[in-house]
Amino acid sequence: MIEILVLLTMGFFVVMIIHTNQMRLAIVYLAVFSLLAALLYLLYAAPELAIAEGIIGSGIVTLLYLAALKKNRVYTVGVVSIPSRLKVEDHYMYTLEGSEALKDIRDFFVRREVEVQVVFLDIPLERALDNTAYDLILSDDGKQITAHTDEDNYVMVELELMIQMRGFGGSIQFQRTSAGTIPTHGAKKEATE
Amino acid sequence: MDNYDSLDDLGEESLVIQLMIGLLYPFMLLFGFYIIVNGHYTPGGGFQGGSVLATLFVARYVVFPVDDTDSEVLHTIQKIFLAFIVLIPMAVLFTEVIHQLPRWQSAYLTLMDILIGVQVGFGLGVAVLRFAFFQGVGKTWHL
Amino acid sequence: MRYILSALLTFGAFILVTLITNGNHEVLDPQLYLYMIHNFFEDTDSKNAIAAILLNYRMYDTMFEALILLTAIIGMKQFLPRESDMKAGLEKKNHG
Numbered sequence: 001m002i003e004i005l006v007l008l009t010m011g012f013f014v015v016m017i018i019h020t021n022q023m024r025l026a027i028v029y030l031a032v033f034s035l036l037a038a039l040l041y042l043l044y045a046a047p048e049l050a051i052a053e054g055i056i057g058s059g060i061v062t063l064l065y066l067a068a069l070k071k072n073r074v075y076t077v078g079v080v081s082i083p084s085r086l087k088v089e090d091h092y093m094y095t096l097e098g099s100e101a102l103k104d105i106r107d108f109f110v111r112r113e114v115e116v117q118v119v120f121l122d123i124p125l126e127r128a129l130d131n132t133a134y135d136l137i138l139s140d141d142g143k144q145i146t147a148h149t150d151e152d153n154y155v156m157v158e159l160e161l162m163i164q165m166r167g168f169g170g171s172i173q174f175q176r177t178s179a180g181t182i183p184t185h186g187a188k189k190e191a192t193e
Numbered sequence: 194m195d196n197y198d199s200l201d202d203l204g205e206e207s208l209v210i211q212l213m214i215g216l217l218y219p220f221m222l223l224f225g226f227y228i229i230v231n232g233h234y235t236p237g238g239g240f241q242g243g244s245v246l247a248t249l250f251v252a253r254y255v256v257f258p259v260d261d262t263d264s265e266v267l268h269t270i271q272k273i274f275l276a277f278i279v280l281i282p283m284a285v286l287f288t289e290v291i292h293q294l295p296r297w298q299s300a301y302l303t304l305m306d307i308l309i310g311v312q313v314g315f316g317l318g319v320a321v322l323r324f325a326f327f328q329g330v331g332k333t334w335h336l
Numbered sequence: 337m338r339y340i341l342s343a344l345l346t347f348g349a350f351i352l353v354t355l356i357t358n359g360n361h362e363v364l365d366p367q368l369y370l371y372m373i374h375n376f377f378e379d380t381d382s383k384n385a386i387a388a389i390l391l392n393y394r395m396y397d398t399m400f401e402a403l404i405l406l407t408a409i410i411g412m413k414q415f416l417p418r419e420s421d422m423k424a425g426l427e428k429k430n431h432g
Contacts, residue, residue: 004354011350015343047236048386051228055244060317063251067258067325233382238390240401268413271406278402282395298381305391309402316405320412327416 003043010036021110027065031058075109075116078134080125081141093120101145101163105136108159214252221249229310233302239309246314251321260326267315267322274312281305 013033020026034057041050079096096102102118109116121128125139129148136156137148149156229242250262281304285291291301376388390398 004358007350007354011347011354014350015346018346019339019343048238048241051237051241052244055241055248059248060244060251060321063248063255064321064324067251067254233384233387233391235384236386238384238387264413268409271409275402275406279399282399286392286395292379295381302380302382302387302391305398306387309398312402313405316409320409323409323412323416 003040006036006040006043010040023069024066027062027069030065031062034058034061075135077105077116077118078121078128078137079118080121080123080128080137080139096120096140102138104163105138105159108162211256214256218249218252221245221252225249225310225314229306230303232306232310233299239306240313242306243310243313244317246310247317247321250318251325254321254325258325260322262322264319264322267319271312271315271319274308274315278305278308278312281308 010033013029013036017026017029017033020029034053037057038050038054041047041053079102081092097118106116106118119134125137125148128134128137135149136159139146139148147156147160149160225242225245225248227242228237228245229239232238232242281301285301291298372389372393373385376382376385376393380388380392382388382392
C-alpha cells in the first residue's frame with residue numbers, strides 16, 4: 001500500500017518536473033523524486049541501491065545541476081516606482097506582478113529558456129541606472145512604464161519588438177541608454193556565442 | 194537607508210550554505226570511508242562510498258569555486274587504481290589462491306572495496322570538476 | 337491545452353505501468369540464487385551477499401564497470417576542455 005503511495009507521489013513529482021517554468025524548482029523536484037526512489041528501493045529491500053540512488057540522485061546530480069545553473073546567467077529585472085509616494089509595499093507588488101506587462105516580460109524570457117528574476121527596488125531611478133546588476137530596469141510613474149535598457153543588448157531589442165507586435169507599445173516605452181551605462185553580463189555571454 | 198548596498202551583491206555566495214557545508218564536510222568524509230570499509234559487512238561498498246567521496250568535490254565547488262585541484266593527478270591515480278582492480282583479482286581470485294586461505298578472504302574484500310571506492314570517487318570527482326570548470330562555450334577546440 | 341494533454345498522457349502511462357507491475361506475480365526458477373544465498377558465507381567470508389557477488393562471483397562485472405567509468409571520463413576530458421588546454425591546442429594548431 002505504501003509502495004503505491006510512494007509511486008503515485010513520484011508520478012506527481014515527474015509531472016511537476018516537466019511542467020514547472022523555473023529551472024531551480026525543477027532541480028529541487030528532481031531531488032525529491034530521487035529521494036522517493038531511494039525510499040522505494042528501501043521498501044523493496046534493496047538498501048545498496050537505495051544508498052546509491054540517494055547519494056547520486058539527490059546529492060551529486062542536484063549539486064551538479066545547481067552548479068550548471070550558476071553558469072547560466074540570470075537576467076535581473078529591476079522595478080522602480082518614480083514618485084516616492086508609491087511605496088514598495090505588498091499590494092503594490094501584487095498589482096504589478098499581476099499586470100500584463102510584467103507577465104509578458106516573464107513569458108518572453110521563459111520562452112527563450114533564460115532564467116529571470118524580478119527585483120522590486122526602493123531606490124531612486126538614477127541610482128538603479130548606475131547599478132551594474134540589472135539588465136533591464138522598469139520605471140513606473142503611475143500611468144506609463146518605461147523600460148531602460150542598454151542599446152547593445154540585442155535580447156532587449158527582441159523584447160521591444162515582441163511587445164510592439166503584441167500591441168502593448170503604448171503602455172511600455174523603451175529608452176536606450178548609451179553603451180556601458182548598464183553593463184549586461186547576461187547578454188555578453190550570449191554575444192560571444 | 195542602509196540596505197542599498199546589499200542589493201549590489203545579488204550573485205554572491207550564501208553564508209548559510211558555506212557554514213553548513215563546512216560543518217558537514219568531515220562527517221561526509223567519515224561517512225564515505227565508513228561505507229567503503231564496511232562494504233563486506235553492511236549494505237554499501239565501493240561504488241556507494243566512492244559516490245559520497247565525489248560529493249565532497251561538488252560541495253567544495255559550491256562553496257569555493259576556484260580551479261586549484263589538478264584533475265590530471267586525480268585521473269592518473271584513478272588509472273593506477275584501475276590497474277590494481279584488474280591485477281589483484283587476476284593474481285588472487287581467478288587462480289583460486291584465495292580459497293586456500295580463508296583467513297585472508299575478508300582482507301581481500303576490504304582491499305577491493307577501498308580500491309573501487311577511491312577509483313569511483315576520484316573518477317566522478319574528475320568528471321564533476323571538468324563539468325564545473327568548463328569554459329569553452331560555443332568555441333571549437335582544436336586538437 | 338498541449339501541456340494538459342501531455343500531462344494526462346504521462347500520468348495515464350504511469351498508472352498503467354504501475355497496475356501491470358502490481359498484477360505480475362511471476363516467480364523465476366531460483367536455482368542459482370539459492371546456491372548463492374546458501375553458500376556465500378562459506379565461499380567468501382562476507383556477511384553481505386551483494387559484496388560477495390560483486391567482488392567474488394561476478395568479479396568480471398565489477399572490473400568492466402570500473403573500465404566503463406574510466407572510458408566515460410576520458411571522453412569527458414576530451415569534450416570538456418579547460419581554458420589552458422584550449423589555448424595550448426590553438427597554439428599547436430597555429431604552429432603545425
